[in-house]
Amino acid sequence: MYQPPVLINREACTACGICGKVCMFSIIISDESGSPGLNPHAPPCSRCGHCIVFCPSSAIQLSGFGERQIVPVLSEKPVTPDQIKTLVTSRRSTRQYLKKVIPREVFENLFDIVRYAPSAMNLQTVHWQVIYDTSIVRSVGSAIISWMNRMIEEQRLHEFVIGSSFPYITREWEKGRDLISHGAPHLLMTYSGASDPTAPTDAIIATSYLDLTAMAYGLGTCWAGIIKRAAEWSPEVRSVMDLPEGTIPQTVLLIGYPALRHYAIPPREPARIRWNG
Numbered sequence: 001m002y003q004p005p006v007l008i009n010r011e012a013c014t015a016c017g018i019c020g021k022v023c024m025f026s027i028i029i030s031d032e033s034g035s036p037g038l039n040p041h042a043p044p045c046s047r048c049g050h051c052i053v054f055c056p057s058s059a060i061q062l063s064g065f066g067e068r069q070i071v072p073v074l075s076e077k078p079v080t081p082d083q084i085k086t087l088v089t090s091r092r093s094t095r096q097y098l099k100k101v102i103p104r105e106v107f108e109n110l111f112d113i114v115r116y117a118p119s120a121m122n123l124q125t126v127h128w129q130v131i132y133d134t135s136i137v138r139s140v141g142s143a144i145i146s147w148m149n150r151m152i153e154e155q156r157l158h159e160f161v162i163g164s165s166f167p168y169i170t171r172e173w174e175k176g177r178d179l180i181s182h183g184a185p186h187l188l189m190t191y192s193g194a195s196d197p198t199a200p201t202d203a204i205i206a207t208s209y210l211d212l213t214a215m216a217y218g219l220g221t222c223w224a225g226i227i228k229r230a231a232e233w234s235p236e237v238r239s240v241m242d243l244p245e246g247t248i249p250q251t252v253l254l255i256g257y258p259a260l261r262h263y264a265i266p267p268r269e270p271a272r273i274r275w276n277g
Contacts, residue, residue: 003063003064004038004063005027005038005044005045005047005062005063006027006028006038006045006051006060006061006062006063007060007061007062007063008036008037008059008060009058009059009060009061010059012057012058012059013035013036013057013059014056014057014059015030015033015034015035015036016034016056016057017030017034017036018054018055018056019036019051019054019055019060020036022050022051022054023050023051024046024048024050025042025043025045025046026039026042027039027042027043027045028051046121046122046123047062047064047122048122049062087212087215088212089265090215090262090265091211091212091215092220092262093221093222093223094182094184094220094221094222094254094256094258095182095222096182096183096258096259096260097182097183097184097185097220097254097256097257097258097259098256098257098258098259099183099185100185100256100257101132101134101185101186102185102186102219102255102256102257104132106217106219107130107132109217110210110213110214110217111128111210113209113213114206114209114210114213116209117202117205117206117208117209118205119198119202119205119206120198120201120202121198123196123198123202124202125192125193125196125198125199125202125203126190126192126199126202126203126206126250127190127191127192127247128188128189128190129188129189129190129191129241129242129243130186130187130188131186131187131188131189131241132186134185134186136240137181137184137185137186137187138178138181139240140180140181140187140227140237140240140241141173141178141180141181143230143234143236143237143239143240144180144226144227144230144234144237145169145170145173145180146236147230147233147234147236147237148166148169148170148230149170151163151166152166152167152170160229162226180224180226180227181224181227181254182222182254183256184222184254184255184256185255185256185257186254186255186256187224187227187252187253187254187255188207188210188252188253188254188255189227189228189231189241189243189249189250189251189253190203190206190207190249190250190251190252191203191243191244191247191248191249191250192247192248192250193246193247193248194246194247194248196248199248199250200250203250203251204250204251207223207250207251207253210253211223211253214255218257219255219256219257219258220255220256220257220258221253221254221255222253222254223251223252223253223254224252224253224254225252227252228249228250228251228252231243231249231252232248232249
């Protein structure tokens with residue numbers, strides 16, 4: 001049974017024409033009076049929701065969401081420029097963690113926020129894998145050390161950006177120093193289907209959103225590219241991480257409560273900008 005992509009409340013509609021203006025693919029079009037209707041020749045709706053959020057009379061709903069519809073936005077700026085600058089410049093990679101687990105409800109709150117991260121055509125290709133059990137995080141590290149040792153034996157270190165560091169990392173592991181997960185209690189991985197061409201960018205955006213949002217909960221994070229590469233190359237690592245068959249790992253983030261507090265913002269090179277016009 002055909003279900004239109006959007007539902008228009010004719011009684012509430014004021015025929016302002018805004019919904020048609022903000023619809024990128026002209027799924028909603030307006031007649032001469034400004035009254036909106038659906039374009040039968042338009043491409044599929046991406047369900048971005050622009051028609052909803054820009055409608056001043058709340059006359060539009062997206063099909064398929066039931067009661068999960070409109071949440072009013074704040075009338076004022078949610079943060080000031082100085083506040084967002086402080087947040088971004090204060091973010092540090094965390095490599096020392098307290099032996100303290102993050103409550104599951106905190107993760108649920110984080111994901112509830114991060115699901116609003118933009119994705120290409122609103123395809124929402126990102127899936128999250130939460131390795132919550134700290135002992136499994138340690139098992140992931142052990143599997144990666146085994147993989148690194150195999151790469152050393154096979155003389156394949158040149159295939160990896162930090163391959164020259166593999167011998168050092170494995171030696172330190174034997175001494176009891178973890179340079180894989182740095183003692184983080186939890187590990188987050190984004191993954192996608194093998195046929196999702198937009199997923200790499202979508203995953204980086206979503207992970208960046210979570211990376212910054214985590215700071216509001218007093219959490220520290222660290223991007224762990226070596227774990228992602230190991231998951232791509234090693235079936236054993238994928239097995240420990242329990243990634244679904246046929247999926248592609250996209251990003252990995254270590255997360256936990258920081259053991260150390262930082263007191264300064266380090267210097268950075270000026271932004272590289274070219275002005276055209």
